[in-house]
Amino acid sequence: xxxxxxxxxxxxxxxxxxxxxxxxxxxxxxxxxxxxxxxxxxxxxxxxxxxxxxxxxxxxxxxxxxxxxxxxxxxxxxxxxxxxxxxxxxxxxxxxxxxxxxxxxxxxxxxxxxxxxxxxxxxxxxxxxxxxxxxxxxxxxxxxxxxxxxxxxxxxxxxxxxxxxxxxxxxxxxxxxxxxxxxxxxxxxxxxxxxxxxxxxxxxxxxxxxxxxxxxxxxxxxxxxxxxxxxxxxxxxxxxxxxxxxxxxxxxxxxxx
Numbered sequence: 001x002x003x004x005x006x007x008x009x010x011x012x013x014x015x016x017x018x019x020x021x022x023x024x025x026x027x028x029x030x031x032x033x034x035x036x037x038x039x040x041x042x043x044x045x046x047x048x049x050x051x052x053x054x055x056x057x058x059x060x061x062x063x064x065x066x067x068x069x070x071x072x073x074x075x076x077x078x079x080x081x082x083x084x085x086x087x088x089x090x091x092x093x094x095x096x097x098x099x100x101x102x103x104x105x106x107x108x109x110x111x112x113x114x115x116x117x118x119x120x121x122x123x124x125x126x127x128x129x130x131x132x133x134x135x136x137x138x139x140x141x142x143x144x145x146x147x148x149x150x151x152x153x154x155x156x157x158x159x160x161x162x163x164x165x166x167x168x169x170x171x172x173x174x175x176x177x178x179x180x181x182x183x184x185x186x187x188x189x190x191x192x193x194x195x196x197x198x199x200x201x202x203x204x205x206x207x208x209x210x211x212x213x214x215x216x217x218x219x220x221x222x223x224x225x226x227x228x229x230x231x232x233x234x235x236x237x238x239x240x241x242x243x244x245x246x247x248x249x250x251x252x253x254x255x256x257x
Contacts, residue, residue, distance in 0.1 A: 098178045102185040102225055106241055111187070114242060115175050118189055118223065123167040125221075125244065126193055130165040132156060139232075142224060142243040161207060164198040168214065176220070185225045186245065193217050194255070216253045222246040 092100075103109045121140050128137040132153030134146055141149075156162060173191040180186070194216055197209035223242040230239045 094180055095178050098180045098185040101180070101183070102178070105185075105225060105227065111175055111178070114187065115173060115189060117240070118221065118242070119170065119173045119191075121240075121244075122170050122173070122191060122193065122221075125247070126167045126195065127165040129247075130163040137244075139239050140244055142245045145244050145247065160202045161199050164196040164200075164209075164211075166196045167193055168196070169194040181224070184227070187223050187225075187242065189221045189223065190250075191219055191221070193219060197252075197254075214255045216255060217249060218251040218253075220248045220250055222248075 099111070121137075125137050125140060128134065129149060129152075132149065134149050134153070137149075138146060170191060170193050173189065176188040176190045178185060178187050194214060196211065197213040197215045198206060198211055199208040201207050222245045224245040226241050226243060229241060231237065232239060
């Protein structure tokens, strides 16, 4: 696959880290933010320009400092609530930051649409995981996942067994979280899949489970967003931007017939 030219966002983030560190300063307190907000008021500006205000500027400053001390040392629940409110407004959560970066990389990104796209990929990924058909899911997966599947395929071949690849149903697909890993956005998707729990040896004999042993498997899939859009070298078509980075089985439950 090929990528459009441009600096990798990870490299750009590293190169800007030094200057960003120099530019950063202590975050203003809740009192300072309230003071600045009041200072932008035209009525306050008019008062400050008056002769009466100038004549008593020292007293006003003393009063302001006294009010600030009372504010920042107050035990009032109301004061604490206002401080928490300002802090929430000024602090971007990791989830919000991850969503913002993801949309900056991919304008028009819709997370519901992304979940729907992942929902379509799940049966193929699970079937390929059972059969070891890595090529079938290569466009959807990060290199780490492909290497893991290749290793598991080799183990199954050595043991002389194979799992039933049937995926009967996929439901309850939901976006659990959006996070950052080294400034790269990831999404965590939870879902439930109904699969046939049946393993056969090379002769076709069932060695574990049964043909009618249907179970619900609870999975967590982690997808990472590529820093830039990749394209198929032969067709030129855009490849999936989000790649499966990690897959985990969280539990299973046998269905009673």
